[in-house]
Amino acid sequence: EPEVTQTPSHQVTQMGQEVILRCVPISNHLYFYWYRQILGQKVEFLVSFYNNEISEKSEIFDDQFSVERPDGSNFTLKIRSTKLEDSAMYFCASSPSGGGEQFFGPGTRLTVL
Amino acid sequence: GDSVTQMEGPVTLSEEAFLTINCTYTATGYPSLFWYVQYPGEGLQLLLKATKADDKGSNKGFEATYRKETTSFHLEKGSVQVSDSAVYFCALSPNTGGFKTIFGAGTRLFVKA
Numbered sequence: 001e002p003e004v005t006q007t008p009s010h011q012v013t014q015m016g017q018e019v020i021l022r023c024v025p026i027s028n029h030l031y032f033y034w035y036r037q038i039l040g041q042k043v044e045f046l047v048s049f050y051n052n053e054i055s056e057k058s059e060i061f062d063d064q065f066s067v068e069r070p071d072g073s074n075f076t077l078k079i080r081s082t083k084l085e086d087s088a089m090y091f092c093a094s095s096p097s098g099g100g101e102q103f104f105g106p107g108t109r110l111t112v113l
Numbered sequence: 114g115d116s117v118t119q120m121e122g123p124v125t126l127s128e129e130a131f132l133t134i135n136c137t138y139t140a141t142g143y144p145s146l147f148w149y150v151q152y153p154g155e156g157l158q159l160l161l162k163a164t165k166a167d168d169k170g171s172n173k174g175f176e177a178t179y180r181k182e183t184t185s186f187h188l189e190k191g192s193v194q195v196s197d198s199a200v201y202f203c204a205l206s207p208n209t210g211g212f213k214t215i216f217g218a219g220t221r222l223f224v225k226a
């Protein structure tokens with residue numbers, strides 16, 4: 001059964017460094033998303049992406065963040081100049097159409113020291 | 114804005130007990146409603162969904178009915194098992210804009226043998 005994959009599973013970085021979190025969505029899906037979950041808190045929407053552009057972003061998704069689909073398979077989240085409060089689990093998701101079920105990856109745990 | 118409120122946990126039950134996790138939502142328009150489950154150390158999995166009023170979603174013995182008049186989508190299971198121990202998230206998708214999913218805070222369920 002096709003699934004969303006994410007790499008790495010755990011990333012440790014120093015404050016101020018840049019990180020790139022990678023996702024491979026399900027191959028025939030057209031909508032892509034990033035969410036984050038700070039430990040013990042709710043899952044928060046960051047950004048949605050369709051047709052090679054951002055279709056919606058939350059207040060959290062400021063200039064520190066960017067997304068890219070560099071080729072036909074990968075979907076990346078870049079966090080510039082990481083802060084301690086960026087430590088969280090980051091989930092990628094994809095869906096075949098707008099609305100409806102989203103398929104989530106296993107997450108990348110980001111730890112900023 | 115749109116939001117989801119669900120009962121706080123943790124909820125602790127004995128095996129074969131009846132489970133209810135309450136969920137209410139606030140949304141404009143006609144959202145789709147979901148329950149996602151997160152097992153320890155894993156990502157989010159869709160448990161069930163309902164796309165319009167009075168629809169009942171069901172899966173693995175779990176059920177939830179989309180009640181527009183009470184803006185609710187309560188999760189129920191007649192007889193829980195130890196393997197049901199997980200965090201349960203109620204969620205909605207506004208079906209507009211970027212089709213993001215908005216999650217509730219999550220309810221942790223512990224089932225004792």
